[in-house]
Amino acid sequence: MQSVAIIGLGRFGISLAKELGSSSTQVIAIDRSTHLINEIKEHVDLAVKLDCTDQDALLSQGIDKVDVCVVAIGENFEAALLTTVIVKKLNIPNIICRAQSKYHAEIFMQIGATRVIQPEIESGTHLAKQLANPHLKDFITLAEGFSLVELSAPDAFIGKSLLGLKLRKEFGVNLIFIKRPVPIEETDEETSTETTVEPEIEGVFPMATELIQENDILVLVGSNASLSKLPK
């Protein structure tokens, strides 16, 4: 069982702790604020209020035994730096630091971080990839020149079977998955005035005889050149 310590429960640290706490990973959350410790304690294995620049306090919680330590302190750069120096000395194998700028990122790498995350840059780049391909619902780079894309089923594909479309032979792409919105039963008038409900999505593993339906979202893999030649 992997164990992860998260130091600093700002927006980044808290969302990391909540999501990781719901997996089988052992999570220790640390912050100097009582109110944040109370907020996180039922989501993680151990939530401790302490000053993370105090080495003895960290050691008393067995921080030297974790597999990964995430230093999730943002604005308070001095505290983030001191904490990274302390955990590096304790020989923790993976140290991930959150950085506020490129210069902070370089300093963290020099003092021993194994990885640095800049949330604003990550989000900006990811949004750019989505906007650059407007007909794509999402876009993931697999390797240089290859991607996985999600796109609404082109009109030319609707009603055709996978076998009939010969995607690999004709276009050089591989259809790996279909996201199919489940039709919503008609509700009576007054409930449907609430906020619009996202249609439920059913996952379909396409077999050769599967027919493409209208509103299907196709998840395809291929070279960027082949993918851009698909009909819209």
Added chain:
Amino acid sequence: MQSVAIIGLGRFGISLAKELGSSSTQVIAIDRSTHLINEIKEHVDLAVKLDCTDQDALLSQGIDKVDVCVVAIGENFEAALLTTVIVKKLNIPNIICRAQSKYHAEIFMQIGATRVIQPEIESGTHLAKQLANPHLKDFITLAEGFSLVELSAPDAFIGKSLLGLKLRKEFGVNLIFIKRPVPIEETDEETSTETTVEPEIEGVFPMATELIQENDILVLVGSNASLSKLPK
């Protein structure tokens, strides 16, 4: 050709503008800081210095004609709010706002944003998914209960062909792609003391007879239940 306006060139806005500017999308970047406009101008189609809470100044740049407007102002919530109200009145079809908190996000949605992004939450959740599956290099949710995962080839698979492994039949998963590190030629001593070079990755579209090699990274799709049963 899609056109996107990006208002506010903080870390999020700048990384968005640089990445999007390298695609075929038309990008207009706006900020009140001369130094940031000078930094971005050779990456985008148009970079303009103006106060974005001034409606006439925005209209003079044809902002009402764009397909998407991203309000990427963070700390200065009042300016972000005013700008969103202005662009909503101009009937721009897609308005994406960057929010500093859950409460700010709710307000942006109420005044007309079509989408809200919280970079710190996005990054925290994404890191959690990667840490929760340590043997995975990366992890992407395709739909409820289905994922795409990248994992180092299990020892049990090395030397076997796709045909021989019968992944679909035996494990219910689909191997869609192989990331294969290209062996680095031996360099002479003095150059190899520089920073360690990431091995180049070659993308391989696996045919049935393809043999799995040591150090291969397998990109697989399947239900979360099937994927977790794969040998490590």
